[in-house]
Amino acid sequence: MATREGAATVAAEGSKIRVAHVLTVAGSDSGGGAGIQADLKACGARGVYCSTVITALTAQNTAGVQGVNMVSEEFVAEQLKSVLSDMHVDVVKTGMLPSVGIVKVLLHSLNEFPHLALVVDPVMVSTSGDVLAGPSILEVFREELLPRADIVTPNLREASTLLGGKQIETVADMHEAAKLLHDMGPRNVLVKGGDLPGSFDAVDVFFDGEEFYELRSARVRTHNTHGTGCTLASCIAAELAKGSPTLSAVKVAKRFVETALDYSKEIVVGDGPQGPFDHFLMLKREMQGSRKHWIFEPSRLFLYAVTDSVMNKNWDRSITDAVKAAIEGGATIVQLREKEAETGYFIEAAKSCLEVCRSHGVSLLINDRVDVALACDADGVHVGQSDMPVRVARALLGPDKIIGVSCKTPEQAHRAWTDGADYIGCGGVYPTNTKANNKTIGLDGLKAVCLASKLPVVAIGGIGPSNAGAVMEIGAPNLKGVAVVSALFDRECIVEEARKLRATLDKGKTSNS
Numbered sequence: 001m002a003t004r005e006g007a008a009t010v011a012a013e014g015s016k017i018r019v020a021h022v023l024t025v026a027g028s029d030s031g032g033g034a035g036i037q038a039d040l041k042a043c044g045a046r047g048v049y050c051s052t053v054i055t056a057l058t059a060q061n062t063a064g065v066q067g068v069n070m071v072s073e074e075f076v077a078e079q080l081k082s083v084l085s086d087m088h089v090d091v092v093k094t095g096m097l098p099s100v101g102i103v104k105v106l107l108h109s110l111n112e113f114p115h116l117a118l119v120v121d122p123v124m125v126s127t128s129g130d131v132l133a134g135p136s137i138l139e140v141f142r143e144e145l146l147p148r149a150d151i152v153t154p155n156l157r158e159a160s161t162l163l164g165g166k167q168i169e170t171v172a173d174m175h176e177a178a179k180l181l182h183d184m185g186p187r188n189v190l191v192k193g194g195d196l197p198g199s200f201d202a203v204d205v206f207f208d209g210e211e212f213y214e215l216r217s218a219r220v221r222t223h224n225t226h227g228t229g230c231t232l233a234s235c236i237a238a239e240l241a242k243g244s245p246t247l248s249a250v251k252v253a254k255r256f257v258e259t260a261l262d263y264s265k266e267i268v269v270g271d272g273p274q275g276p277f278d279h280f281l282m283l284k285r286e287m288q289g290s291r292k293h294w295i296f297e298p299s300r301l302f303l304y305a306v307t308d309s310v311m312n313k314n315w316d317r318s319i320t321d322a323v324k325a326a327i328e329g330g331a332t333i334v335q336l337r338e339k340e341a342e343t344g345y346f347i348e349a350a351k352s353c354l355e356v357c358r359s360h361g362v363s364l365l366i367n368d369r370v371d372v373a374l375a376c377d378a379d380g381v382h383v384g385q386s387d388m389p390v391r392v393a394r395a396l397l398g399p400d401k402i403i404g405v406s407c408k409t410p411e412q413a414h415r416a417w418t419d420g421a422d423y424i425g426c427g428g429v430y431p432t433n434t435k436a437n438n439k440t441i442g443l444d445g446l447k448a449v450c451l452a453s454k455l456p457v458v459a460i461g462g463i464g465p466s467n468a469g470a471v472m473e474i475g476a477p478n479l480k481g482v483a484v485v486s487a488l489f490d491r492e493c494i495v496e497e498a499r500k501l502r503a504t505l506d507k508g509k510t511s512n513s
């Protein structure tokens with residue numbers, strides 16, 4: 001078992017990195033819930049590479065199995081040869097093995113690679129009651145495949161069939177079955193109790209030849225259990241491939257299945273009685289969870305105030321006072337655009353603005369200066385096309401900060417999405433004095449950018465109370481608001497101007513809804 005032991009999740013070999021690798025030899029489930037598809041997802045979720053030798057195609061959905069098309073023995077052999085002659089496999093996991101001939105072909109390959117660990121999920125009957133491997137398979141399973149296995153994972157029905165029809169209705173029966181199956185030669189046995197009648201827990205019995213372990217988890221109340229067996233066996237294989245001892249691998253795998261079922265208990269994929277679950281839902285939720293506190297709510301772009309150092313100087317106002325007034329008038333997000341400010345002063349001013357913004361639940365972004373945003377822990381940055389690239393800013397700021405990017409063209413808008421921006425600032429919509437040599441793209445340019453991206457868009461450039469309504473009326477669902485500079489900060493009373501703008505925007509919103 002040298003290879004398995006040596007293949008921790010990723011084992012460095014010089015400068016190359018070797019990945020933990022499971023080969024699944026199983027059937028395809030067109031519905032994507034069990035078989036090869038479950039194995040790929042399970043290994044993916046556990047961070048392990050998975051190659052696939054397909055033994056049969058099934059036409060299958062949440063109602064059951066409508067058809068089976070076996071792959072020829074010769075072609076199963078060819079797939080095995082392609083993978084095993086070239087790739088560094090740590091563990092072979094078997095699922096649907098529909099004919100004696102296919103099992104023999106597999107055994108032949110395993111003989112050639114005696115170091116490979118073997119997880120056997122003796123798939124025979126699907127939960128829907130459809131036969132995936134007939135009784136003719138039993139002898140070769142008992143006599144040849146099980147003795148070669150490091151672990152075999154039958155469900156109740158499969159354990160009973162392997163044992164010639166033994167009744168298994170209680171946990172005590174499962175112990176007995178595990179012991180009898182162990183006598184057939186596998187190193188470890190896991191009798192799965194997913195289908196144990198009347199049990200509150202999902203109990204599996206593990207036997208290593210010496211000790212019995214009852215592995216219990218809460219029974220998730222769900223119809224989405226299609227593919228639990230395949231997933232469990234693949235997870236065991238994945239953990240073994242990383243180098244775990246067998247009992248730990250089984251415990252991790254069972255926990256994975258339980259958690260995946262729990263996360264997926266409400267999903268609806270098909271109309272049949274037994275749905276699949278989502279192997280990645282817990283990861284998706286985790287990702288969302290880590291961004292929960294800030295998660296960017298596009299409606300925040302509604303009235304976006306962008307400060308301007310020159311204007312504040314002309315009107316003799318501090319940045320903080322300007323920001324306070326904009327928020328009082330109804331600004332929903334603020335960006336500090338201080339092109340000339342010295343870094344030390346900028347950080348202090350940003351901290352003071354941040355205090356004001358936080359106390360009003362308004363996000364504060366910094367224009368261009370990722371360093372300043374990091375220094376004062378602002379909510380994010382807004383970058384232009386020639387500033388720090390979005391990808392680099394994202395790498396520096398991490399997943400929790402908001403990143404906006406200025407775009408004038410559909411290409412830039414598309415790029416913003418792939419690079420990981422949270423929103424697009426699009427303009428100049430109208431001519432403006434705030435930015436020298438800034439090309440005006442008009443309402444058509446704005447529309448084209450909105451159409452080109454899934455990201456929320458805020459329009460900018462020459463916008464004020466007189467034209468904000470027209471901008472919002474272009475009718476793009478992802479146009480979430482307007483950003484203004486002069487219309488607020490180059491006016492005598494910021495609060496009043498902000499209120500006027502807010503009123504115009506609010507009016508447009510009510511008449512559109």
Ligand SMILES: Nc1ncnc2c1ncn2[C@@H]1O[C@H](COP(=O)(O)OP(=O)(O)OP(=O)(O)O)[C@@H](O)[C@H]1O
Nearest residue numbers: 127155192193194195202219220226227228229230
């Ligand atoms: N509702 C449930 N809640 C929690 N765990 C479950 C539930 N149903 C099954 N399990 C667990 O899932 C794993 C697979 O067991 P199960 O008996 O369902 O296998 P199976 O019948 O081979 O599955 P399938 O044929 O649908 O792929 C076991 O660890 C079992 O305890």
Ligand SMILES: Cc1ncc(CO)c(N)n1
Nearest residue numbers: 027028029034035096126
């Ligand atoms: C292809 C395939 N393999 C295994 C199972 C057992 O769930 C299934 N339903 N379909």
Ligand SMILES: [Mg+2]
Nearest residue numbers: 123155229230
């Ligand atoms: Mg099964």
